[in-house]
Amino acid sequence: MRRLSVLVTAAMLALGLGAPAGAALLNFDGTISTELGTELPALNNTLAGVATVNNSAGPIPAHLQTLQLKGSRGAGATSAMVPITDPDTQGNGIASIRINSELGTGTFAPISGGAASTTVLTKNVLPVRGLSKVCLLSTTCVDFLPLILTQHVSTSMAKGVGIGGLLTIGGGTNPIRISIEAAPWTIKTGTSVDQITTPMTANGNKVFVNRTAMGFAHDPSSTTTNTAQPSGVVQLISPMQVVTNLTSGSNAKIALFGFLTVHFIPEPGMLLLLGSGVAGLVLLGRHRMKK
Numbered sequence: 001m002r003r004l005s006v007l008v009t010a011a012m013l014a015l016g017l018g019a020p021a022g023a024a025l026l027n028f029d030g031t032i033s034t035e036l037g038t039e040l041p042a043l044n045n046t047l048a049g050v051a052t053v054n055n056s057a058g059p060i061p062a063h064l065q066t067l068q069l070k071g072s073r074g075a076g077a078t079s080a081m082v083p084i085t086d087p088d089t090q091g092n093g094i095a096s097i098r099i100n101s102e103l104g105t106g107t108f109a110p111i112s113g114g115a116a117s118t119t120v121l122t123k124n125v126l127p128v129r130g131l132s133k134v135c136l137l138s139t140t141c142v143d144f145l146p147l148i149l150t151q152h153v154s155t156s157m158a159k160g161v162g163i164g165g166l167l168t169i170g171g172g173t174n175p176i177r178i179s180i181e182a183a184p185w186t187i188k189t190g191t192s193v194d195q196i197t198t199p200m201t202a203n204g205n206k207v208f209v210n211r212t213a214m215g216f217a218h219d220p221s222s223t224t225t226n227t228a229q230p231s232g233v234v235q236l237i238s239p240m241q242v243v244t245n246l247t248s249g250s251n252a253k254i255a256l257f258g259f260l261t262v263h264f265i266p267e268p269g270m271l272l273l274l275g276s277g278v279a280g281l282v283l284l285g286r287h288r289m290k291k
Contacts, residue, residue: 071103101130190239
């Protein structure tokens with residue numbers, strides 16, 4: 001009986017059902033996804049790192065209040081590419097888009113899953129470093145317009161994806177000019193604007209459509225409490241606005257959204273403990289059946 005009690009306790013601890021853990025650190029896997037307008041599939045870059053939850057060494061599981069992310073665990077820069085199939089965009093000489101990115105370090109607070117659609121984050125800057133390429137004429141991307149995702153304005157200031165500020169690609173002697181108004185991350189609903197070029201209104205006016213996306217904080221059962229535990233999921237969004245001089249219309253507007261999705265995962269030692277506990281229960285059951 002004592003052996004059974006020990007094994008059950010080990011399995012419960014591995015699942016987080018026993019006494020609360022004494023550290024507020026969780027490994028995470030996830031993605032940074034970029035959605036540009038309605039013509040392109042999403043570009044997905046994978047993530048892996050360590051999260052500090054609630055800014056303390058408090059118990060886990062817990063309601064998520066503060067989330068600090070740091071890309072690490074051997075997850076270097078990852079790449080994603082989508083070919084351009086839209087005829088209008090191809091007509092401007094754009095063949096594909098490539099993003100090579102990695103996650104910086106940042107803190108989000110306050111996070112409240114129950115009020116995710118309206119919560120305003122007072123801490124919401126997490127830079128995404130890397131390079132985006134607007135590939136010209138060929139998907140091999142020999143010639144491209146470069147966009148550095150994080151740009152330093154001064155020794156103490158930066159702008160870019162996940163930070164905010166105006167980013168510009170091309171212009172000058174290049175006939176293509178693309179400007180991106182970046183925005184910090186949010187967990188509430190964000191809005192960006194798409195310009196619909198065909199069909200226009202009867203009098204030839206342009207048509208604009210609002211696109212929206214929303215963040216969330218969910219626990220393993222998809223409710224909004226105790227997110228700070230393995231299998232909890234947090235999604236933050238960065239609504240951005242693209243303005244171009246492409247032939248689809250002067251100053252054509254395109255909606256751009258960044259999605260940062262974080263999935264908390266158990267530490268390898270915890271999985272090993274759980275496996276050992278379950279295996280022990282199975283062996284003990286077989287032993288008693290033989291008796």
